[in-house]
Amino acid sequence: MIDSLLNALSGLMLAAGCFFMVSGxxxxxxxxDFYTRMHAAGVTDTLATFLIVGALMLLAGWSLALFKLGLILLFIFFTSPTASHALAKAAQHSELRLEQPGRPATAQAGQAARNAAEPALEADTTNTGRD
Amino acid sequence: MLAATVISLLVVMGLALARALLGPTIYDRILAVNVFGTKTVLLIAVICFTVGKPEFLDIALVYALINFVSVVGVLRYFEYRSRMGDTAHD
Incomplete structure (x- = not known):
């Protein structure tokens, strides 16, 4: 009874994990564009991993495999958001910078804005280009 | 359900590989490689339950460690390179 219940639950979690993974x-x-892609990949990555490894943990029962799966889950749970954060930070420091008011989106656009702007605006945008 | 999970994992890895091949910037490629690596860990874990060999989980664990370190390392490299004035478009 409890075995078939665990099997059904793990099948359900595997199906949900597959759905999130494929949609991501x-x-x-x-x-x-890059930031929307990172949203799709980074958000579904953690949840799909949680669901699939959780389903495998239900299948494993009380064994060494359960402990190892728990380690994998814990590790991915910490590293996946960290990798996403590092990626977003690196992209923000490059010319992929997000468009903000008074802040050029790309290096080329910033150069063009500086060339075309009046002196007042130019004073605003000079120190907001690339570091 | 395990077989269906293996198939959908392979499909997802193919899509991530497609993004890695045609991503316009280097960051798209790094993102796709990160997704690919995470899905590889899951694929190894699911395969080890499909064939009934729990020893394969050690490989998945090591792969998870290597994946994170390699992504952060490559990211550091390109972050410094883009600060030196090169473009991210390769």
Whole structure:
């Protein structure tokens, strides 16, 4: 009884994990720019991993495999958001910088704005270009 | 359900590989490689339950460690390179 219940629950979690994983991958391929792609990939990555490894833990029962799966889950749970954060920070420091008011989106756009701007605006934008 | 999970993991890894091949910037490629590595860990874990060999979980654990370190290392490299004045478009 409890065995079939665990099997059904793990099948359900595997199905949900597959759904989130595939939707994240479709977003990774189809979305138009880097930050939207990172949203699709980074958010679904953690949840799909949690669901699939949790389903495997239900299948494993009380054994050494359960402990190892727990270690994998814990590790991915900490490193996946950290990798996403490092990636977003590196992209923000490059010319992929997000567009903000008074802050050029790309290095080329910043140069063009500096060339075209009046002196007042120029004083605003001079120290907001690339570091 | 385990077989279906293996198939969908392979599909997701193929899509991530496609993004890694045609991503316009280096950061798209790093993101796709990160997704690919995480899905590889999951694939090894699911395969070890499909064939019934729990020893394979050690490989998955080591792969998870290597994946994180390699992504952060490559990221550091390109972050410093883009600060030196090169572009992120390779």
């Amino acid at each position: 991958a479709v977003g990774l391929v189809r979305f138009p």
